[in-house]
Amino acid sequence: MDEPRKSEWVRFGLHLKRLRTQQGLSLNRLADRAEWSATYLGKLENAKRAPNADVVRDLDRELRTNGALLRAWNDVVRAQAALDWYEQSRGYEKRAHEIRFFHPLVVPGFFQTPEYARVIVTHTVPTASEKRIQNVIRTRESWRKDLDTDGGLVLNVILTELALTRPIASEVMREQLDRLIQEAERPTVTLQVLPSGISDLAWLSGAFRLVYIEGEQPLLCAEHAIGEYLTDDEQETRKMETVFSKLQAWALPPDVTARKLGEMRQAL
Known part of the structure; x- marks a missing residue:
């Protein structure tokens, strides 16, 4: 089941797609090299699934970004954590x-x-x-x-x-x-x-x-x-x-x- 699109995931997905196309890789080719399904990677690029550490490490390796993709993922995690905290905190304050x-x-x-x-x-x-x-x-x-x-x-x-x-x-x-x-x-x-x-x-x-x-x-x-x-x-x-x-x-x-x-x- 697809997850709701969130702005942090959208930015990450666009960044991932840009890196892939800059290297002339199709989605299927990258999926084969990283050993993840093309369907799953497509959902990451379209922000229909949240990225996780395992897939990001594999993609960082195959795209040879020297940790840049992993750092971008960390930004996603921090931004989402801040948003989740904000929503949780406001919920408590309303009560x-x-x-x-x-x-x-x-x-x-x-x-x-x-x-x-x-x-x-x-x-x-x-x-x-x-x-x-x-x-x-x-x-x-x-x-x-x-x-x-x-x-x-x-x-x-x-x-x-x-x-x-x-x-x-x-x-x-x-x-x-x-x-x-x-x-x-x-x-x-x-x-x-x-x-x-x-x-x-x-x-x-x-x-x-x-x-x-x-x-x-x-x-x-x-x-x-x-x-x-x-x-x-x-x-x-x-x-x-x-x-x-x-x-x-x-x-x-x-x-x-x-x-x-x-x-x-x-x-x-």
Whole structure:
């Protein structure tokens, strides 16, 4: 049975077909050399089947790509894993009654304005195409809609002063601060700013969020350099709950945070 076509597999299939045709090989000839059926390889090229490590190693050998095809396959696996994680994470968040979020470097994605998101993406991924940038913006806007605070979901968010004082165009930051001020006025949103220069190093823990679902073990979503890590391990979750509590203790109270955001907005 064929599997649903996914964009990552489509790109891999096109890459595989291009390598094959560049070497003047028919599908049947490559299948004979790699000892896989032509039907199966055809499905890989047409993104009707997911590539696996065994067939990719054989194709890499027969096409003499010196590991390039295998690296392309690894890109497929990472991209699909990220997509699967994203869908799984969003599913949990839609069922949550509380989410605690901390990011030391930027405004959380679900609170970002389109122009702020554009700046962050273009600085972190300078080669990003306009299509990719627009996709990120749409994803973050959709993320906020999924977090139904009007339906009772409680958001506890801690931002760092560093995230709010980055050298970003004044008009972009004014709009972003307006958005944060608006969000902070919601009764189910608690927003706090962590001042610069605090002695506690808990903020170096990196970005993470804790997701609470009624009757289930809390989930920890921790960001790292190439993606995110999702776990319900009790020991790890409790450790990050302690970190979040320390950050809350050092952060400005919500009312002081609201005044600070207003002052920063006026200063721009």
